[in-house]
Amino acid sequence: MDLDELRRRVARLEGRPVDTAAIPVHPALAGLLTPRAGGVYGVDAASLALTLVSGPSAAGAWCGVVGCPDLGLEAAREAGIDTDRLVAVPDPAELWWEVVAALVDALALVVVRPPARVPQRDAARLAARLRTRQCVLVVWGEWPRCDGRLSLVSSHWSGVGHGHGHLRSRRAVIEARTDVTVSRSREVWLPGDLGQLGPVEQPVAAARHEQPDLQLLRGAS
Incomplete structure (x- = not known):
């Protein structure tokens, strides 16, 4: 039985819609994680x-x-996001x-950063709403249950010399885990020298010296 068939059987048992379409993903994540409408996906970095x-x-x-008050529109544009179609609260x-529920009802994907620990019962109610509306929830932080999770395993910036220069590119290793504990990893540019996001053509071992995640954000923690 493949993963899609397993999802269909579980969906029938839970009374969920069977056909949950895969949503478009950035080339940097292609084959690494396949988010589906109605799902919840966790991340540990704003990038x-x-x-x-x-x-x-x-x-x-x-x-x-x-x-996410620290998220900047310039960073969003650099990541390829159409800010004219981005609703930020x-x-x-x-x-x-109330705000999250309203956006879930109206939009295709909503990113949230919970201000506190989320109770299981509240997460379950929102999950039912996500499935009904076929909206994707991306959680930056902890959540009771996720269909998949992306983690920044290592991150190495380049471009700064001995007291001169500026940050030009970041080479990072991303790990993806799904609800059936499948784990995959990939080395990507976040971003490359030209500002592009994408897989590293010839991956190397992850840098042992991890640097703070600057996340393509301005002043984010």
């Missing part, structure tokens, strides 16, 4: 969240971002759940 958004956005989908305060 990975932006890369997940860039696929549907480039295909014309409307996307949203909730609770940097600080929803006590209306976090």
Whole structure:
């Protein structure tokens, strides 16, 4: 039995819609992770969240971002995101759940950064809503259950010399895990010298000295 057939059987048992279409992904993630409409996908870095958004956005989908005040529009554009079709709510305060639910109802993909630990029952209610609306949720942080997760295993910036120069490119290793514990990894540019995101043509061993994730963001933590 292949993975798609397993999903169909589980969907029937749970009363979920059987046909969950795969959403477009950026070439950097092609073959590494295949997000599906109605699913929840976790990331541990803002750069990975932006890369997940860039696929549907480039295909014309409307996307949203909730609770990420440090996310910059310039960084989003560099990642290939159409900012004219991006709805950003940097600080929803006590209306976090209401804002997320409203965007899930209207958009194709929503990125969230939870302000606190999310209870299992609340995550389950939102998961049912995602399946009904066929929206993808990308969680930057912890979530009770994800259909897949992207992690930044290592990251190495280049371009800075001895007291001179500027950061030009970042070579990173990304690991993907799915809900059936399949694990894959790939070395990618986030970004390359020309600002491009994509797989490294001739991968090398991951750098042992990891540097802080600058995430294509301006001032993000």
